[in-house]
Amino acid sequence: MEAFTTHTGRAVPLRRSNVDTDQIIPAHWLKKVTRDGFEDGLFEAWRKDPEFVLNQSAHQGGTVLVAGPDFGTGSSREHAVWALQNYGFKAVVSSRFADIFRGNSLKNGLLTVVLPQETVEELWRLAEADPATEVTVDLVRRKVLAPGVDADFELDENARWRLLEGLDDISLTLKNEEAIAEFESSRAAFKPRTTAA
Amino acid sequence: MWSAALPTEGNAMGRTLAEKVWDDHVVRRAEGEPDLLFIDLHLLHEVTSPQAFDGLRKAGRAVRRTDLTIATEDHNTPTLDIDKPIADPVSRVQLETLRKNCADFGVRLHPLGDVEQGVVHVVGPQLGLTQPGTTVVCGDSHTSTHGAFGALAFGIGTSQVEHVLATQTLPMAPFRTMAVTVNGELPEDVTAKDLILAVIARIGTGGGQGYVIEYRGEAIEKLSMEARMTICNMSIEAGARAGMIAPDETTFAYVQGREHAPRGADWDEAVAYWKTLHTDQDAAFDHEVVIEASELAPFVTWGTNPGQGAPLSHAVPDPASFEDASERYAAEKALDYMGLRAGQPLREVAVDTVFVGSCTNGRIEDLRSAASVLQGRTVADGVRMLVVPGSVRVALQAVEEGLDAVFTAAGAEWRHAGCSMCLGMNPDQLQPGERAASTSNRNFEGRQGKGGRTHLVSPQVAAATAVLGHLASPADLADVREPAAV
Structure with a gap:
């Protein structure tokens, strides 16, 4: 995974709540068997509307998506994270994320930042008033900075460390080989197996 | 919040069902780290697995426990002319990719045309693989379905699918517990679907965020296993990490005799364990919601998220x-x-x-x-x-x-x-x-x-x-x- 320390880029205001993963990347895109090439599917239905924020020239090239509450609900498709990254987003800000989406984002180095709804709305106002407004998402100091905004955010220390270092979860887990093997050897015999009963 | 601290000796506080199942699967617990949980059953389908198998190939890793892994084809499969080649070439490639991955890595697969093929969350319980007290994962948010058996069942992303294939474990962030208690009896014309739609409308699509919900109370205890699956299935639509129902005689009767159910002495041992899987009297939930069954009615959605619903009347x-x-x-x-x-x-x-x-x-x-x-x-x-x-x-x-x-x-x-x-x-x-x-x-x-x-x-x-x-x-x-x- 690519490490994330700090990122500065333009904010893209997405004034929608409950942005489900079917909106982020519709199901027909999920037939692809790779992790790339999803950028054209990002918000595919909404992008048919010329007024949609990603179609406004002033917001081209933005890298920090600022969305309403309950972002990433619904399907567990990690393709939603890949689509956001393939399109160029480095971070998403919302007052609440769906659990699976958040887990997926942190495993891919897409930083999901939880801020109070008032701060989200302040960022929306800034980005709409001046689309060139830059926002800094600083994982080292756990801060989001923009003109007039200096907001702290929470992220558990372990997740932060893995992001800062760009660590591979599987390699970390495999360091516990002995503990896994010991657990396996003590599992009850009645536990189900998928091989012939 | 569960698993935030090491267990305390002599702590008189009881545990919830979810906490008991979680505790029984902790491979490693360390201060400041997520618990590493052992996964009893890993279900796969064609949509969320190809990139995970690719990851294994790139790293030169094998599937650690093919005996705890099973795959089926469901999302892309046509429902007409299934004996003919799949018309959509992209869908066909995805199914062929699953077949190749399962063959290469030694994973049991039930493809289109097989008598055990079907929607992954219907297949697991049907084969008797979904059992009380197990941890079940799948790259599919509706894995919460399996919680109907008193299993701790989570939907996961593709990176986690790869992680489970490689290690049969997952580092899991701590969760909070929520009780949804449904008192009384459901009116005759009210089904499990109406009940769960009403619950989601009440707590909202984000109301369950961070929680494992345990559904309990008289109305839940009277439900069949299939109705319980409908309820746990939609826990994710309330944003919950998982939904669970304590196993009881209804659960045991459903599991008994199925292809992968325990037999003989194993069955007795399993049931003795399963009977311990209920929330203790003195356990506390982080949040509780109480619903009177008699107040429910046939329920439908009017909007574009599952929380936007109302009684049909x-x-x-x-x-x-x-x-x-x-x-x-x-x-x-x-x-x-x-x-x-x-x-x-x-x-x-x-x-x-x-x-x-x-x-x-x-x-x-x-x-x-x-x-x-x-x-x-x-x-x-x-x-x-x-x-x-x-x-x-x-x-x-x-x-x-x-x-x-x-x-x-x-x-x-x-x-x-x-x-x-x-x-x-x-x-x-x-x-x-x-x-x-x-x-x-x-x-x-x-x-x-x-x-x-x-x-x-x-x-x-x-x-x-x-x-x-x-x-x-x-x-x-x-x-x-x-x-x-x-």
Whole structure:
């Protein structure tokens, strides 16, 4: 995974709540068997509307998506994270994320930042008033900075460390080989197996 | 919050069901780190696994426990002409990729055409693989279904699928516990689907965020396993990490005798363990919601997220009635997308399509329920009704009971097993502007086809709606059964 320390880029205001993963990347895109090439599917239905924020020239090239509450609900498709990254987003800000989406984002180095709804709305106002407004998402100091905004955010220390270092979860887990093997050897015999009963 | 601290010796505080199952799977616990949990059962399907197998190949890793892993094909599979090559070349490649991956890595697969093929969350319980007290994962958010057995079952992303394939474990962030207690008895015309839609409308699509929900109380205890699966299935639509129901005699009776159920002395040992899997009297939940079953009624959604629902007897709400600005705006957007107006009675909403199926309502009891309403009646002119069994086994059972004949006699289409129109990855899709009453789980914009409009309903309401051509419950049908068929 690519490490994330700090990122500065333009904010893209997405004034929608409950942005489900079917909106982020519709199901027909999920037939692809790779992790790339999803950028054209990002918000595919909404992008048919010329007024949609990603179609406004002033917001081209933005890298920090600022969305309403309950972002990433619904399907567990990690393709939603890949689509956001393939399109160029480095971070998403919302007052609440769906659990699976958040887990997926942190495993891919897409930083999901939880801020109070008032701060989200302040960022929306800034980005709409001046689309060139830059926002800094600083994982080292756990801060989001923009003109007039200096907001702290929470992220558990372990997740932060893995992001800062760009660590591979599987390699970390495999360091516990002995503990896994010991657990396996003590599992009850009645536990189900998928091989012939 | 559970697992935030090491267990304390002599702590008198009891534990919840979720905490007990979690504790029994901790491979490693260390201060400041997520618990590493052992995974008892890993279910795979074609959509969320290809990139995970690729990752294994790149790192030169094997599947650690092929004996705890099983795959089936469901999302892309057609429900017509299944003996012919799959028409969509992209879908075909995805299915072929799963077949190659399972062959290369030694994973058991039930492909299209196999008697055990079906929607992954129907197949696991049916084979007896889903058992109380197990940890179950799948790259699919509706893995919460398996919590109906008292299993701790989570939907995961593709990176986690790869992690489980490689290590049979997952580092899991701590969770909070929520009790949803349903007191009393459900009225006769109220199903598990109505109940869970009402719960989601009450707590919201984000209300369960960070929680494992335990459904309990008299109304839950009286439900069949299939009804319990419908409820746990939709926990994710309330944003919950998982949903669970304590295992009891109903659970044991469902599991016993299935292909992978324990036998002989193993069965006795298993049941003795399963009987310990209930929330202790003195355990505390982080949050509690109480619902009186007698106050529930047939329930449908009117909006574009599963929390936007109301009793069928109500009208489409006025967005202005929502106090929260974000909810108000969401309701305005939803009515616009759905082509509905505030104050319109829900019973007057006409549909083009009715879909009965999915991991939420594609099991045999769901088909029986829909068929009992359709018996001797016909699908309204201009309405297309698709009945898609959740698995081949469900289809065979339905045929044995003559349900397929009831559906086709009524003018419905009887299809092959799969996810089908729940998400429209196969050819079963709504056309732009078409409106469906659907027994599936998501009414998101475009979920069932670009521009399609979805109302989530129970199988009974789906069948009554098909007969009348507008949203309806069986009670509305009193006078339309053809006398000859009575």
